[in-house]
Amino acid sequence: MRPRVSFGIRVIVLLIVLFAAAALLAPWISPHDPLRQSLLLRLKPPGSATASAGLFPLGTDDLGRDLLSRILYGARASFIVAILSVSVSLVVGTLLGLAAGWFRGWTATLIMRFVDAMLSVPAILLAVLTVAVIGPSFVTLVLVLGLTRWPRYTRVAYAATLQVAGLPFIAAAEMAGADSARILLRHILPNIAGPLLVVATSEFGLMILFEAGLSFLGLGIQPPAPSWGSIMSAGRQYVERAWWLTVFPGLGLFTLVVCVNVMGDWLRDRLDPRSAGR
């Protein structure tokens, strides 16, 4: 955990890059069309090959689709949902936090009380509820995840803004006639970016887990579009006969989340030494 780029961190970064590349390049590196079914090739074990269809390195699912291709495309879904929902909550949370920290008074009370209320409902429960009721779709998923997870950013941004706003150079900028928006964006935001980045990284891992979890419950990415969660959910029915359907996507998910978490710890140690290791 020492703040220098150790061998372990290099491996982690490499793995994350590999995952991202797999997600990005899925259409080109997948051996099969992830949606192409073949009812005659259902539930074939890893390594199965047929003369006509070729090799299925990780086997096939319950509709005879290639599991490896579906996992590669599933990485895509994980990344896109996580990136978008983290962006949504980062933007919403930061803006609210900045506003609360800058204007203080009633604005701050209002915003921070709402943050308290949001934090007093377990986010996953709220997400499950909302998605189940609105009906699952990609947009719903991103919005619900994004809009249930912003309070953590608000808290961090609020505390950091309060701290930075008290520093002399801000007063100087104010006296020089800069308006609030300019000060917030040009002077304060860059100074609170570090802690926000730390939160965003740890949230990134959580979002990947949430997406998979909701898809597992049938509330996330909808079949036939591949997502790690929905592949596992379908695979659960066949857990005794087709273990590969749950083991491989889960392994991908687990590895990616481990990498993101390690990365998050490392970033935190570098950028936010006060809370080292937390």
Place this chain on the structure above:
Amino acid sequence: MRRYIARRLLQAAIATFLVITIVFFVMRLSGDPTLLLVPEGATAEQIAALRHALGFDRPLAVQYLGYLGDLAHFDLGQSLVQRAPVWLIVASRLPYTMALAAGALVFALVTGIPAGIAMAVWRGGVTERLLSALVLAGQSLPTFWSGILFILLFGVSLHWLPTSGADGPASLVMPSVVLGALAMATFARMTRISVLEELGRDYVTAARARGLSMGAAVVRHVLRNAAIPVVTVVALEVGNLLAGAVIVETVFAWPGIGQLAMQSIFARDFLVVQAIVLFVSMVYIALNLATDLAYSAIDPRIRGMA
């Protein structure tokens, strides 16, 4: 102190009210459960008649005020699907979730805290490396995946434990471990930091200078001081355990309120869902409050101020 508690209680009340309101309206975003209740051949008139009888043709504001009015009389209402008092339905499932949450908490505490202590005391060694790998795993394992793997390994292959359901104490083991893994990781990390911080303090050296062994110093002095930040996370984790129960209870077919919540959400059994969310949020809020009060139990400095 009393004023502080009063203020916190007021905050809690506002938060609860917001939660109730959000959930009430979210649940009604996609319409009412009438369509789910009628037989397939029902005509439009028959559907309208049942909707009227159930009161779902009233304006939302009227339904909302009615619900608040009932709540004010501590009336959670009657389940549309089960036609029984909501409190009875929730209360009959609650013991299962409590058993599961307690099992998970016990698992997380008895593994996480010693692991955290060990990582701090034997820092830099093989022990720490092994344990931090374990902690990282606990933190990164999706419960629905580890749940299935456990079922596959201990239930299907080894036949050690029942695969799912609530069938004897053995069936509590797997869901508790799976649900508790994340909390275990959190406790271990928190304990490690906290103990490390305390180990560096003079009073530890002073205690050892008086002839105490390292172990005795840790047990007699370090743990209690390190406990304060850990207590906070323990309380918060209990709330997260209740929320996490939604997925774990689904995977293990555990008949607690998490499973009930999922069933009721899909059946649009509004009042049951609202009652569960209300309950979980209140537990969450109460735990937060309890944490603050727990500080004073541990720390005489705060007790002095009370």
Place this chain on the structure above:
Amino acid sequence: MRGSRVLAIAAVAACLSAHHAAAQPKTELTVDLAADAATLDPQLQWDTDSYSIYRNMFDNLLTRDVAGKIVPQVATAWHYTNDTTLVFDLRTDIKFHDGTKLTPEDVAFSVKRIVDPAFKSPQLSQFDQIAGAEVTGPAQVTLRTKSPYPALLAQLVKLSIVPKAYVEKLGDVRFNQEPMGSGPYKLRAWQRGVQVTLDAMPDYWRGKPPFASVVFRAVPDGPTRIADLRAGRADLIRGLSPDDAEALKSERQVRVLSVPTERVAYMFVNALAGPTADVRVRRAIAMAVDRESLITALQQGFAKPVNEVLTPANFGYDADVKPWPFDPVQARALIKAAGAEGAKISFLTSPVYDRRLNEAIQQMLADVGLQVEIQMMDQPTYLRRRQGTPVEAGALSQGRWSCACQDADGVIFPLFRSGSIWSKYSNPAFDTEVDAARATLDEAVRKTHYRRALDILREDVPGVGLFQDVAIYGAKPQLKWTPTANEAFFVMDMAWQP
């Protein structure tokens, strides 16, 4: 509240420490269902799991035998005095579990209770053709319907008789928690979400029940139900998937029981809006779906081919109606002719429906040049759109239809009759036939009308019958039981093999 909480905790403790001995000879029957009963009041919820449990605690006015024929139960005989008046003679030797006699008043009360709008029974629409019920003799009840109603007897098969005095004393809410009937079993304990335990009534009027007690457990997870059966924790399990059944077939300690049901798997095809408003496209879709491979590959043979949107278990089914053949070449040509090549076709669905079937059909239609977009939504939204205007309803969706009345009137009438909420199809000729079949009690005449109606449907294709669903059960080999098409679950009909 506190007291009951304590009790509930004690109950969990008891359940957690209970050991399920698997020793023979067994007098207990343990059944794994997918869910707990929603209600045990037989006049409220009627989902399959609730139904399976409470029907064993009550007697019904009428019932069906194994062959599906309507036979007496509480009623001994019945006759129409005119097209809207039906007189039932009743047994006089039936007692409720508390020893009170089942009287005609109880029967009349049961009818009036379920049709009372204030009672808000979800089953109301099945009985709302009934205008009244009067006691007309010491062992006689007379029902009146609003108009001639051929499906009345089929509906009355589902009417359980509840004890008037007891219900009135407890009120509806408590009756649902402490139900009592006159059936072969009475309620011992109900652990919500976990299990319902029933005890036999040894002096039951139809004979001594086969098991001293029956436990219905809620086991939502399919693989767990199978594990329970294999391990002997359950004697009978419901809701096996075809894949599971196929895998279990070879095992000696388990017997797979299956029966074709009256449930028809069908595909709705919107005849009023979108690309499918063109009958050529609809016919092409009918020819593009390879129903044979759906049955063999997806259903593992646990399904029966059907010629129409109806099953042989329904009155009115006609095997002579010829379905469209599987012919992708012809289908592609038709689509080209209709100018619908590459057309986007929406396929509405919800998590309730078999995902694999959706995706398989999507692929089959893609093979003939139609771009199917599966739109997943939650069940209430799905129902609202499917039952809404033709434009809202989407082009396609799949469904599994059962009217629980085994009559064509309960299937093709609501699905395709103009004006019905499900129907996105309008053909006056068809309407005339199904209306006529509804207005008479003469079975031969009704059959003729249905044959004509089915011929019209075949040409117009507002829906495609995919297969007859098969209910699959897993049981211990020693259990003797013949499951029936109406998915009834009468413990009275089961026994341990000697």
Place this chain on the structure above:
Amino acid sequence: MTPALAVHDLRLLIGGAAVVDGVGFAVAPGEVMALVGESGCGKSLTAHAIMRLLPDAVRQDRGYVALDGDNLSVLSERQMRLVRGRRMSMIFQEPQAALDPLSTVGAQVAEGTGSPLRQARAAVLAMLDEVGIADPARRIDQYPFELSGGMCQRVMIASALIARPAVLIADEPTTALDVTIQAQILDLLRRLAIERGTAIVLITHDMGVVADIADRVAVMYAGRIAETGDTAAIFARPRHPYTALLLAALPRRTDVPRSRLAVIEGRVPAPSEFPTGCRFAGRCPLADARCRAETPLLREVARGHLSACWHAEAVR
């Protein structure tokens, strides 16, 4: 006579750097020996090394400590535990930090006896009384936060001396305290040393404190002993330029006695940049080529007075 405590040729390493190098001294029963130096000179590490309570990062690769003639380095950790508190104890710079905030005063003092407070209560009360705590019966059940800094240090002393150890290591015991309290604590230590015959190793950076209570003094610079001898002799005539500068910086008695040693120009080199030769050469007005090339060893410049300077005789 066997000294109560003798340190021989101690060397401590952090990484590769010898932060303490060749330190040795002896203390007789009832004697107060001061170890003086700027912060970072290794005096505090020496104290921890004597107690065998070094931080993980510090390694001792040479030398040993003898307590009443017994070589402590051959003891196991378990045996060492019996030495700590009973035969030798230690008090610290920040008394409030050195007390567990969550344990009562009495419980912590009792730890020195090895038995729980319930059994040791009378002894603890007596000890608290002996270190000058008023109303010990009330104080015994209080928590450290309820006590002033000076009282906390008295508690520390009580906990360190309750088992009547022969040696007390006092690591900057008065630095964190007010001037008046400082004097009281020093008096207390002095009195205990005389009454109980305890040998005291007093670690300090304050020559004023040394003048107050030390019988003998060892001046440390950059991990080595620069000069050692009787307090009176050294104050009368320092034989090391460093000591001379320290004494020169010492204000007269009437001035504020909490003078810092940093008044000497320049700063102590970091362990990684210790020069060859005399480590003080960089700041020494007398330094010449020899000082920068050869390490001066301690040599007797007067009876009982040793100095590690090539120019000991030239020091004024």
